[in-house]
Amino acid sequence: MFxxxxxxxRGLALTAFAAGTALALSACSxxxxxxxxxxxxxxxxxxxxxxxxxxxxxxxxxxxxxxxxGGADAVEELGGTFEEVGPSEASPTSQVSFIxxxxxxGVDALVVSxxxxxxxxxxxNEARDVGVAVVTFDSDTNPECRDLFVNQATAExxxxxxxxxxxxxxxxxxxxxxxxxxxxxxxxxxxxxxxEAELDANHPDVELVEVAYGDDDDQTSFDKTAALLQTYPExxxxxxxxxxxxAAAARYLSTSEYQGEVALTGxxxxxxxxxxxxxxTVEAFALWNPADLGYLSAYAANALxxxxxxxxxxxxxxxxxxxxxxxxxEGTVLLGDPFVxxxxxxxxxxx
Amino acid sequence: MTTTATxxxxxVLAGLGRLIRARETxxxxxIVAVVTLAxxxxxxxxxxxxxxxxxxxxxxxxxxVAIGQAIVIITRNVDLSVGSVVGLTAYLTGTLxxxxxxxxxxxxxxxxxxxxxVLGLINGALVAFAKVPALVITLGTMxxxxxxxxxxxxxxxINASDMPASFRGLGTDxxxxxxxxxxLALVVLVYAAWHLRNLRSGRELYAIGSDPxxxxxxxxxxxxxxxxxxxxxxxAAGLAGVLYAARYGTVSSNAGFGWELEAIGAAVIGxxxxxxxxxxxxxxxxxxxxxxxxxxxxxxxxxxxxxxRAVVGVLIIGAIVLDRIAAQRQHRRLVAQREETR
Numbered sequence: 001m002f003x004x005x006x007x008x009x010r011g012l013a014l015t016a017f018a019a020g021t022a023l024a025l026s027a028c029s030x031x032x033x034x035x036x037x038x039x040x041x042x043x044x045x046x047x048x049x050x051x052x053x054x055x056x057x058x059x060x061x062x063x064x065x066x067x068x069x070g071g072a073d074a075v076e077e078l079g080g081t082f083e084e085v086g087p088s089e090a091s092p093t094s095q096v097s098f099i100x101x102x103x104x105x106g107v108d109a110l111v112v113s114x115x116x117x118x119x120x121x122x123x124x125n126e127a128r129d130v131g132v133a134v135v136t137f138d139s140d141t142n143p144e145c146r147d148l149f150v151n152q153a154t155a156e157x158x159x160x161x162x163x164x165x166x167x168x169x170x171x172x173x174x175x176x177x178x179x180x181x182x183x184x185x186x187x188x189x190x191x192x193x194x195x196e197a198e199l200d201a202n203h204p205d206v207e208l209v210e211v212a213y214g215d216d217d218d219q220t221s222f223d224k225t226a227a228l229l230q231t232y233p234e235x236x237x238x239x240x241x242x243x244x245x246x247a248a249a250a251r252y253l254s255t256s257e258y259q260g261e262v263a264l265t266g267x268x269x270x271x272x273x274x275x276x277x278x279x280x281t282v283e284a285f286a287l288w289n290p291a292d293l294g295y296l297s298a299y300a301a302n303a304l305x306x307x308x309x310x311x312x313x314x315x316x317x318x319x320x321x322x323x324x325x326x327x328x329x330e331g332t333v334l335l336g337d338p339f340v341x342x343x344x345x346x347x348x349x350x351x
Numbered sequence: 352m353t354t355t356a357t358x359x360x361x362x363v364l365a366g367l368g369r370l371i372r373a374r375e376t377x378x379x380x381x382i383v384a385v386v387t388l389a390x391x392x393x394x395x396x397x398x399x400x401x402x403x404x405x406x407x408x409x410x411x412x413x414x415x416v417a418i419g420q421a422i423v424i425i426t427r428n429v430d431l432s433v434g435s436v437v438g439l440t441a442y443l444t445g446t447l448x449x450x451x452x453x454x455x456x457x458x459x460x461x462x463x464x465x466x467x468x469v470l471g472l473i474n475g476a477l478v479a480f481a482k483v484p485a486l487v488i489t490l491g492t493m494x495x496x497x498x499x500x501x502x503x504x505x506x507x508x509i510n511a512s513d514m515p516a517s518f519r520g521l522g523t524d525x526x527x528x529x530x531x532x533x534x535l536a537l538v539v540l541v542y543a544a545w546h547l548r549n550l551r552s553g554r555e556l557y558a559i560g561s562d563p564x565x566x567x568x569x570x571x572x573x574x575x576x577x578x579x580x581x582x583x584x585x586x587a588a589g590l591a592g593v594l595y596a597a598r599y600g601t602v603s604s605n606a607g608f609g610w611e612l613e614a615i616g617a618a619v620i621g622x623x624x625x626x627x628x629x630x631x632x633x634x635x636x637x638x639x640x641x642x643x644x645x646x647x648x649x650x651x652x653x654x655x656x657x658x659x660r661a662v663v664g665v666l667i668i669g670a671i672v673l674d675r676i677a678a679q680r681q682h683r684r685l686v687a688q689r690e691e692t693r
Contacts, residue, residue, distance in 0.1 A: 060505070060507070061508075062508050065508075218599050218606065223647070224553075226409070233393070242601075247511075257399050257400045275511050342408060
């Protein structure tokens, strides 16, 4: 019995030693890689394709499926290796362990959509310290925690598009409500603030009565929609700037006495909204092309990882079929203006 | 011979007294109060098509899960995996419709309940045979089932257009003014309540929960009964998963996330003692009704989004305090009775 315990303990010690050595070795080789990469880029400009890991807010969200597919296409064009990891639910700290794992694996670049601007900062900075290029897309972190942010559209552009859509559908007067994702989602809050400002400035007859939070969960968003309709009998329209929210709201509206009475718009994907556009629940909604967003993010990540750009304002890089892009202030790259989907064009899209 | 002596033992009055003192009655009164308050503030809470339908429809799914949970808790166990079971069966439902177009709806129901039963059987077997506390076992299977769900679903998602309209219709259809889902939940409730009250296999669950060791010594088949309770809980969660797909129309890998805690909360609020042996499925079902109706009423009453969860917490703690006070009172009464008879 004693000898067994003894052996077991020695075995443990050996394992610990081996693990320590492996860590030290990998740290060394990581350093070597970084050096040789830098040398290549500086020397002949021969770009070595990077290994790029995509980390969406959560898996199972079709929006990120499409953006990641776009990213995978770009990585394939570049000849690099693509990987996709992510938590099953979008909570502020759920991404930390995935960032740490990617850093330990020594990937060249990490493309992240942040669930929280602060919570993953430390993990991202630790990854950057070991030479991982960090690109945020869709939802940014604080600027000091990443190298580049690929912006799907300016917040102003998105807010403007949604205000235009809803005010047009309710004839520019009446009560509206917003169905958002989680209360601390960076992008949602920025859009909502700008929408409020735009409504105040140019739509005096439109009153925003409530911002509800559906937590990007089908069931919660569905129940919140019911609550909004119940609470505000005079409600004319709902804006949901999240793909999960707008689909859940449309599902509730389509089976409710308010179908066709209460306008619904926001940001959605054509496949999820097709049914509701065709049955008249939803007139029009907006989005950029998430595949393009993922595609651009992958090119940006590759340009960073290969040393082609450093993320300074004024840097330019080529993004395959999307053309040339320039880095703006605070290390952001802008994809373009939002796109409006309606009954006439929804058939042309499949994502 | 005097009337005062006979009145307390009169069966109708005694029954009435029990009814007034019953926890279920308290919950029912709370529900009526919440609904009345919300309706006064906003008549459409009750007096509109959507309002009346949602009042009955929203709690139906949680009611089914809470009934299963209550049966497990009565045996002094707990099933933390029910939320994950709901997620798996909801996704199975959608997948069946995608893979086998034209599949009869009944088959999908049977498949969902069967998968739930199998998952419940795994829980039950681990708890009953491995003699590890259910809290630990089902905490493990909660993560395992959810993990399987995420691995299986991957980045896929069931959209409304993937499921036939007749199936989705179940989520909103009504019969004689009552939603189909609510009727289904009521059937489950009435049967479970009858079984627990009148059948030996139901009564023994209370004996096991009150004192597992004594039940064993007395010769009750504890292992078998506990196993059965977990299978029932799994099946109920499986049924709820199928209904989830019908009602919400979209299913992703986080369907049913957090339901286990809501179900336990519903059972506790409804007077099912967390240490087993006490409570009814009526209580658990009413607890689920109260929990979700309060959730719907709070925005109307004007309570901020962020405070709504806190209110649920207060409700659970309040229910436990109430249980404690009732238990102490009864203890004092029993002590007093013993002193009198001495």
